[in-house]
Amino acid sequence: MPIETRLTQFETTWVPRLNAPLQAAIERDAGDTRLADAMTYSVMAGGKRLRPLLTVATLQALGVTFEEQRHWQPVMALELLHTYSLIHDDLPAMDNDDLRRGEPTNHVKFGAGMATLAGDGLLTLAFQWLTASDLPATTQAQLVQALAIAAGPGGMVAGQAKDIQSEHVDLPLDRLRVLHREKTGALLHYAVQAGLIMGQTPQAQWTPYLQFADAFGLSFQIYDDILDVVGTAAELGKATQKDAGEAKNTYPGKLGLEGANQALIATIQTGKQALAELPAGDGRDLLAAFFSYFDTKRVKP
Numbered sequence: 244m245p246i247e248t249r250l251t252q253f254e255t256t257w258v259p260r261l262n263a264p265l266q267a268a269i270e271r272d273a274g275d276t277r278l279a280d281a282m283t284y285s286v287m288a289g290g291k292r293l294r295p296l297l298t299v300a301t302l303q304a305l306g307v308t309f310e311e312q313r314h315w316q317p318v319m320a321l322e323l324l325h326t327y328s329l330i331h332d333d334l335p336a337m338d339n340d341d342l343r344r345g346e347p348t349n350h351v352k353f354g355a356g357m358a359t360l361a362g363d364g365l366l367t368l369a370f371q372w373l374t375a376s377d378l379p380a381t382t383q384a385q386l387v388q389a390l391a392i393a394a395g396p397g398g399m400v401a402g403q404a405k406d407i408q409s410e411h412v413d414l415p416l417d418r419l420r421v422l423h424r425e426k427t428g429a430l431l432h433y434a435v436q437a438g439l440i441m442g443q444t445p446q447a448q449w450t451p452y453l454q455f456a457d458a459f460g461l462s463f464q465i466y467d468d469i470l471d472v473v474g475t476a477a478e479l480g481k482a483t484q485k486d487a488g489e490a491k492n493t494y495p496g497k498l499g500l501e502g503a504n505q506a507l508i509a510t511i512q513t514g515k516q517a518l519a520e521l522p523a524g525d526g527r528d529l530l531a532a533f534f535s536y537f538d539t540k541r542v543k544p
């Protein structure tokens with residue numbers, strides 16, 4: 244089966260299953276309030292569920308059977324946290340975006356104050372959900388610690404702070420890579436780590452999984468940067484070096500479009516090499532299929 248099909252099949256099975264209880268679970272915990280409406284609005288706004296899918300795929304690769312009572316709340320906690328980051332990122336005080344996924348952003352719909360609180364609510368509820376499953380208490384504590392490290396001032400928030408500070412600064416590539424690792428990579432790293440923790444996998448076996456996660460995270464960011472350039476070009480392949488150069492703190496800005504594409508191809512290769520260390524089988528193939536998110540043919544040489 245082509246790897247694109249493998250990924251599509253996995254999404255078709257899992258996205259509806261993960262989504263089904265979501266709105267009711269938020270309303271159960273946030274009440275019938277305007278705040279709950281604001282939280283639900285962004286959570287139900289059509290995200291790809293990439294991070295929860297990565298956790299579920301890691302569980303599958305480890306041979307762990309998904310059980311709703313044990314796994315659903317901790318798996319979806321990450322989606323709550325991701326949604327908070329998008330709501331806050333869109334706020335007038337940050338990127339000041341009016342549209343996300345083609346719809347009005349949370350603050351456009353609910354006002355900046357309520358959008359801030361919707362983000363706060365989702366961030367906090369994520370940790371509540373990590374501790375509300377049938378998993379052993381020690382496993383729950385490990386999840387809480389790992390997510391706090393990934394999302395907090397040593398991870399995503401640090402990356403966002405660097406992003407704000409470097410708005411008018413031309414960052415060298417190594418500092419850009421750190422910024423991306425924190426801002427985008429840390430949650431994707433955690434998505435795989437959460438599977439390892441929930442599967443109670445001995446830490447000695449974590450390395451290839453986390454190397455895969457980190458390669459996926461970097462690929463994700465490089466690809467997002469490339470799409471920003473080629474997606475705005477009138478026709479695919481017509482994006483110019485000038486388009487790339489205008490976006491300073493991006494991979495195409497540093498390396499040119501073709502250079503960024505080569506970096507993407509090399510990063511995907513690194514991720515696949517890491518997976519080659521895992522036992523052959525369907526679970527490993529499923530993780531490899533996540534690289535089919537990236538179309539390395541968008542850039543014409």
Ligand code: GRG
Nearest residue numbers: 290291292293328331332399400403426427467
């Ligand atoms: C506000 C603390 C704080 C952090 C914000 C994630 C983030 C940090 C900002 C989002 C801005 C951005 C463009 C980040 C790059 C990563 C990215 C493309 C995130 C979007 O993730 P997807 O594609 O989103 O998984 P969906 O819409 O599918 O949920």
